[in-house]
Every structure is written in C-alpha cells, then in structure tokens.
Amino acid sequence: MHADERRDAIVEVVRAQGPATVAELVSRLGLSEATIRRDLVKLDDAGLLRRVHGGARPLDVRDDVYADLAERQAGPKEAIAAAAAAQVADGQAVLLDIGTTVGRVAKYLRGRQVTVITRNLAVFAELAEDPTVELILLGGAVRPAHRSLVGYLTEEALRQLHADVLLLGTSGVRRSGHCVDTVSDEVGVKRAMIAAADRVVLLADASKFPGSGTATICDATSYHHLISDEAPEPETRAALDRAGVSLQLV
Template sequence: MLTEQRKRHLLSLLKQDGRIVAKSVAAGLGLSEDTIRRDLRELAAEGLLQRVHGGALPASPAVGTLATRLSIGAADKAAIGRYAASMIRPGQTVFVDGGTTAMQLVNHLDHRLMATIVTHSPLVAGALADHAVDVLLIGGKLFKHSMVSVGVAALRAVSEIRPDIFFMGVTGVHPTAGLTTGDPEEAAMKRAIADTAAELVVMASSEKIGAASHFVIAPIERTDILITPAGTDQDSSTQFTALGVDVRRV
C-alpha cells in the first residue's frame, strides 16, 4: 500500500471510529508500527488529526482563526449560548470565557439582569456595555487568536476571584483526552479560573465533541455541566454521563 493510500485509509478509520490505534492498524495492514506512526506524524503536521499516546484522535477545527470559527456551527453555538445565558441568576458573579460561543451567551443575556460578569475577553466586555450587569475585565497579555488576556498578571487577578460559575469554551472534549485547547497559556488561564469557580460549565459545539488539541486544561470529570447541541451523538453523551458529567443537550 502506497503512502497516500495508507493516509486515506487512516483518515477513513478516524472518521468511522473516532480514533486510531496504531498497533491495531499496523497489524491489520501487515506493516510496522513505525510506518503507521510516521504517517500519523505527517497527517498531524497537516492539521488533519491529533496524535495521542498509541494513536490519534480527530483534530479540533476550533483552533482556526476567529473569523473561521465564527462560521463553524453557528446555529449550535447560538443554542448553547441561549441556554447558558438562562442559567445566570440575579446577584451571581460569573466568569465568561472568550471565544465565539461565549459571544453567543452575551448575545442572549437579558439586558436587565443585575449580576456581575467577570471576563478576560475585551470583546465580551465590550458587548456588555449596554447591559445592566457590572463588568470586571481582567487584563494581561492579549492572546489574539481568542482575543483574551493571558499571562502572569491575568493569572494573579484570577486567583483573587471566586465566581459562582465559570462558562468555559474549549477546542476539544474527549472522555480520555479530557478538556483541551490549542495554546499552553490559554490552557493555564482556563485551568486557573476553573480552580477558583464553584461550578464549571463547559460549552462545546458538536465539532469539539470527541476531538482533542495539544494542551490539556483538565480531565473531563472536572466538568460539572456540559452544554452541547441536541444533535450530539448519543453514545458520546452516554460516555460523559458515565464519568459523572451532567450533559445538557440543547
């Protein structure tokens, strides 16, 4: 089997099974594991999959540019944002992450709600300018990919806040790979906020379910509530539920 044929076969298996086990594929094709691992490395370099120990998982498309991400799963993100916004109660202090799904939360927030919104996203803060909520904007080094503050100053500010809920965005949600994102500083920021929040609510559109990125935020079991589209695969939802996650398909 030629290299390109093998790669097409690997991508077909990934689409069909949601994962690749290098040892099993090598045995099935009568090839060495080194050959399959080399193919996986090259496919990962093209952004077509995410390598993990022993094989590969689907790569999240949510690591693209902000403009690209705005066009992915727009209806799903609107539904998630609407549901997330309905969870916020008067008087609460909540932390809203950056990203396209977080912007949908803001778009569906009751303008009259009296609460405190903490965010490290200048886009989220700006969108709340005509709302009744108090807005606390965390500063730091601007990570332009997601338009959020990261770094030492941002982490220090976060350590002094105890939000009732953290509405977190991710690029990947997987039962074994956990909650992941594409940048180490962003992962550290999300982890720090999650560690101080009373409740962690993860907002994940369908393309992020079963996918993985390079940097781990936390194990999936750390999630209190996972908000995902109504069309999310039932088997995936069952896997998360079995791990103690409250899955809300909206």
C-alpha cells in the same frame, strides 16, 4: 502517529516553510494523501491554518480568525449560548471564558442583574456600556486573533476573585472526558478559572468531540454540566456519567 501528533506536525511544517502542497506534506511526514487532506480540513476548522487548493498556508495578519470561527457552527453555538445564559441566576457572578460560543452568551446577559468577569474581549465589547451588568475585565497579554487576554496577570487576577458559575469553552473533549486546548498558554488560565468558580458549565458543540488540541486542561470531574447540540458518542458519554456530569442537549 496519533491524530493530535499528526496535526501538530502539519501545523509546524506549514508555519515553518509557508504554503505547502499536499504532496510536500506527504513527503515530509510520511502520511497518506487521504490522511493529510482530512487533517487539513480539521486544522482549518480549528483556525490553525488556512486550507487552499492543493494544500495549506499559514495564517497571516489579514485573517480574522475570531470572525471566521464565529461563523462556523453558528446555529448550534447560538442555541448553546442561550441555554448557557439560563444557567446564570440574577444576582450571581459568572466567569465567561474565551471562544466564539461563550462570546455569544454576553448578549443574553444584557440588562440583567449579574456580575460578569471575563478575559473575552468580544464579551467586553458587548457589555461595556450596559448600565445594569457589573463588568470586570481581567488583565493580561492580548491575543488579538482570539480577542482574549492570557498569561500570568490573568491568572493572578483570578486568584483574587470568586464566581458562582463558570461558562467554559474548549477546543476539544476527548473520549475520556478530558478537555483540551490547541494553545498551551491556555492551560494555566483555564485551570485558574475552574478553581475560582463554584460550578463549571462546559459549552461544546458537536465539532468539539473530539475536536483538536494536545494541551490538557482538566478531566471530567472538573466540570459539572455540559451543554451541546448533539449527544457525544457512547464512550465519551460513559466517561461523563462516571464523573457525574449532567448533559443538556439543545
């Protein structure tokens, strides 16, 4: 069983039965205790469940997933966000994806002569009262835990719009350079964002190599520039080079 399949199976068990001990997961899935413990760390980091003493529990309404994720890798995310804002020139239209790294970009765009198109509700909250930024909020179904909009209405709105730059988030970057997500509903929206932009800049801190997720968004030929805090391992770097992706380390 591949790592992604294992972790998906763990999440399914925990969501179906509620809190589960490591021993229960070992018995249900036929995996070693060490593997289960490592996977629980990864899944907790990805905001897919909560790791507790001796096991894991599903997320509930008391969990502020976005705030929790925003605190993780805070330093690298801040540096990546600042560098990403510099990729946007005055007078341009920029698409801002969801996610806590992209969400940090908004404050670096305050007061600038730019058009911001987004489905990121954290970005909307940051820029809603800015008198200089032209702000366009895409429609769609609200995902409160991720402070985002998603779905058919979001995709339809994107088909009517054009951006100079897309700042794209991701749950993980595979060694092949493929971007993945943990939520299949994100696939259509992210692909529509890519199609709507002239240039795609991927924002991914070191934890996103390989990150988590089984829903494939795009391959490395779909983005042009990658901003990260650490260089990816050689196989991933070679895939990026073949696709012509430039790498910026912060």
